[in-house]
Amino acid sequence: MKKMIQHGLAIVDSPYDDEGKKRTLVNKLLLGLTPSQYLLQAFRNPFNWILAAIFAIGIPILIGRFFFGLAWATSGSNDYPWGLFLGFGLFAMVPLSSSGFQLGTACEIFGRHDLEPIERLALLNGLLGYFFAVMYLLAxxxxxxxxxxxxxxxxGPAAVLFLVAWHVATYLSVQVAEVSTAFFEWIGFPAGKRAIRKITLGLTVSGIILSTLHQGALGALFTYAPGKVHPLWYSSSFQWLHFFVSSLPGGLCMVITVSTIVAKTMAWRGDSRFHEKLDKVTVSLAKGACMGIATYITIKLIGIAHDNKWAYLDTGWGQWFMFEIIVGFMLPLTLMTYGVHTRKMAIVRIGAFMTVFGVVLNRVNTAMITFNWKLPHREIPPWREVIISLTIFATYIVVYRFILYRLPILYKWRRQEQEETVPEAVPAAARGRREASTVPVASYSRMTKLD
Amino acid sequence: MKRRNFLKACLIGGTTIALGKTNKGYASGSFEGYPEAMGVLVDTTRCIGCRSCEAACNKEQKLPEPDTSFDDPSVFEHDRRPTAKAYTVVNRYQKEQPSGPVYRKVQCNHCNEPACLTSCFVNAYTKTQEGAVIYNSKVCVGCRNCMIACPFNAPGYDYDSATNPVVKKCILCYDTRLKYGRPPACVEICPQEALTFGHRADLIKLAHERIRATPDRYVDHVYGEKEVGGTSWLYLAPVGFDKLGFDTTLSNDPIISNVKDFLGMVPMVLSIWPALFSGIHLLCKNQEHGEHGHDTDSNQEDTKP
Incomplete structure (x- = not known):
């Protein structure tokens, strides 16, 4: 895409193209390219080849899982009923998706409009994370x-899972509504957008409620297995609090991670507002994440003190636990605090990556690695289970990228009247490029010949 | 904030509360089990490891042929657990002891307050008056939360089936025998009378009576009398239960009591959060209108609620 824009391609950021004609849906879907150009840029991207390789192997295995049963695809263990699909897919994806409700709360409830350049990314991150957690669940x-x-x-209303099922289903629809404003803009349906804007506050508040409860409920699921989860990862009183509080920095750091990746890999898609504000917004997010991590570490230690589990720290499990909490939480807390104070963005971002790693490790530890710690054998997921997990994750990336390429998530959708009232919303660089190149498509086709 | 928006927020909050009401857990005090509940007392000092109970169970429940015959002693080399193909298994312990090995029959213990039942989100499990924990495989979604929850690792899952996999476990022969007042197939076949079928309350008395009469023969504990709120299957043992593969770290409270902390918090969040956050929103709004030039950067509010 970068090369094509250099050669004068106008990116789609308004309902009208350069000549002032209304763009068709197909044109918007193809990013303003012709079908052959679109295919060309897709083939030229090496990342697509990696994805294609994953799908070529993964999709047949995923289909096989439904024809030959779980025993064929997974470890099919009675002692470890929850494998990678839930241990990683559900339990790790959901906390990383708490960004939606947090940024929604910050922008809509607390009135932190300075965070708006990233609000839609956070909402989308939430929606997709949940959606693919459900995909993992279906597998x-x-x-x-x-x-x-x-x-x-x-x-079965007495079951925690009943609450999770209802809340995730409800919250998914809330998130679809929240993200749909971007879709309505893109598709050209302002009435829908207005309708959603009116209920934004209600949606946001119900988002907080549902998130608090089901993030906690995922933790509470493990209180059914007091003897199976290792005591260092288990706390009857605080389990839901541990899961809920760690999901907060998890979600925020996931947004930092994703925004860092997209700012590098799809710089063309973000408008000037996104790129200029990104560092500042990242600092705000990192501050929030630091408070979340500090709270998490505190209640984690309180949890250990509450049940007097200090002796476990002196075991092999204890070292593994300390690795998780030091590398996954304490070190990133230090890094991000330092980075925020000195405005060293690279350090803040490394801290955020590590937090994402820490939250994922915590969930995988609770659900799989330290689960059944009293049993002599540990379950290593078989290769088909790994491949299917990877395939679903690759699908997640593809869908994520597909939406970011198109919907006004990283940029502001321009309308004719908006251009007059909010001129700074127009990406100046893009406009400059467009003015410079008189015959964009012609120059582009010249380039394809050269390649 | 417009009044209309406020009312809308209230409406949505209210609906969520109404929706969430159904999620409240049954916070029963201490359920001691149905008075007429039946049970089985396993006297491990009598068991000779003949595995005829396994064979009887296989026949009664129409389970698939086992990999090796029920006479094959090689299965004792490893500890086994109940699976979807074998609802009960016999394990051998204390092999090196001069007093000879001790055998232990493993199956669903039919808890008074079953963890599987309370963890099931489609309410597939039922604790019957007769004491059996049965399940409705027609609604089983296959989340396997019951297998996570079971403190005795009893339920098995038939992972091999692609079209209709369900959780399977001992149902105390409820459909074919218990319902009609007859003992389960394993009890009836036992040649050593190691298994005794009867009212759970009577079995507890019987177990303590045996310990009192021959204190040298048993350790002074009836496993299942109090563990996780009491189970319908009760065990007597000649050595410490931990040496026979029993989990002796289980609390006497039913599993659900661990979850109540969370379940109690649910209605609080549902009722307090809407007002709290709508209120914060109102406060923030007023502030914006009041001082137009307020610096948002100096007001680094944490984004978590």
Whole structure:
């Protein structure tokens, strides 16, 4: 894409193209390219080849899982009923997706409009994370077609999972509504956008409620297995609090991570507002994440003190626990605090990556690695399970990229009247480029011949 | 904030509360089990490891043929657990002891307050009056939370089935025998009378009576009398239960009592959060209108609620 823009391609950021004609849906879907140009840029991207390789192997195995059963695709263990699909897919994706409700709260409830350049990215990150957590769940459930049963057929209201099912389903629809404003802008349906704007406050508040509860509920799921989860990762009183509080820095740091990646890999898509404000917004997010991590470490230590589990720290499990909390939480807290104070963005971002790693490690530890710590054998996921997990994650990346390329997430959608009222919203660089090149498509086709 | 928006927020909050009400857990005090509940007392000092109970269970429950025959002693080399293909298994312990090995039959213990039942989000499990924990495989979604929750690792999952995998475990022969007042197949077949079927309350008395009559033969504990709120299957043992693969670290409270801390918090969040955050929003709004030039950067509010 970068090369094409250098050669004068006008990126899609308004309903009208250069000649003032209304863009068609196909044109918007193809990023303003012709089909052959679109294919060309897709083929030229080496990352697409990696994805293609993953899909070529992964999709047949994923389909095989539904034909040959879970025993074929996963470890199919009675002692470790939850493998990678849930241990990583569900339990790690959900905390990394708490960004939606946090940025929604900051912008809409606390009125932190300075965070708006990243609000939509955070909302989308939340939506996709949840959506793909559900995809992982569908791959893992014995009978995924029965997923609506807890909603319509048979109710088990005393179960924590019942709460998780209802809340994730409700919250997914809340997030679809929140992200749909960007979609309505892009598709050209302002009435829909206005309707959503009116209920934004309600959506945001219900987002906070649902998130608090099901982030905590995922932790509470493990309070059903007091003897199986290792005491250092288990706390009857605080388990839900540990999961909820660690999801806060997890979500914020995931947004820092994603925004860092997209600012590098799809710089053309972000407008000047996004690029100029990114560092400042990252600092704000990192500050929030630092407070979250500090709170998390505190209650984690309180949890250990509450049940007097200090002796466990002196075991092999204890060292593993200290590795998790030091590398995954304490070190990033130090790095981010230092980075924020000295405005060293690279250090802040490294801290954020490490926090994401820490949260994922914590969930995988609780659900898989330290689970059944009293049993003599540990379960290593078989290769098919790993491949399927990787395939679903690759799909997540593809869908994420597909949406970021198109919808006004990283940039502001320009409308005719907006250009007059909010001129600074127009990416100056892009406009300059467009003025400079008189015959964009012609110059581009010249380039393709050269290649 | 417009009044209309406020009312809308209230409406949405209210709906969420109404929705969430159903999520409240049954916070029952201490359920001692149904008075008429039946149970089985396993006297491990009598068991000779003949595995005829395994064979009887296989036949009664129409389970698939086992990999090796029920006479094959090689299965004792490793500890086994109940699976979807074998609802009960016998394990051998204390092999090197001069007093000879001790055998222990493992199956679902049919808790008074089953963890599987309370963890199931489609309410597939039922604790019947007769004491059996049965399940409705027609609604099982296959989340396997019951297997996570079970403190005895009893439920198995038939991972091999692609089209209709469900959780499977001992149901105390409820459909074919218990319902009609007959003992389970394993009890009936036992040649050593190691298994005794009866009312749970009577079995507890019987177990303590045996310990009192021959204190040298048993350790003074009836496993299952109090563990996780009591189970329908009760065990007597000649040596410490921890030496026979029993989990002796289990609390006497049912598993659900660990979850109540969280379940109690749910209605609080549902009722307090909407007002709290709508209120904060109102405060922030007023501030914006009041002092136009306020510096948002100096006001580094943490984004977590």
């Amino acid at each position: 893992d459930l014995g009978q995924p077609w029965r997923l609506p049963y807890p909603m319509v057929v048979s109710f």
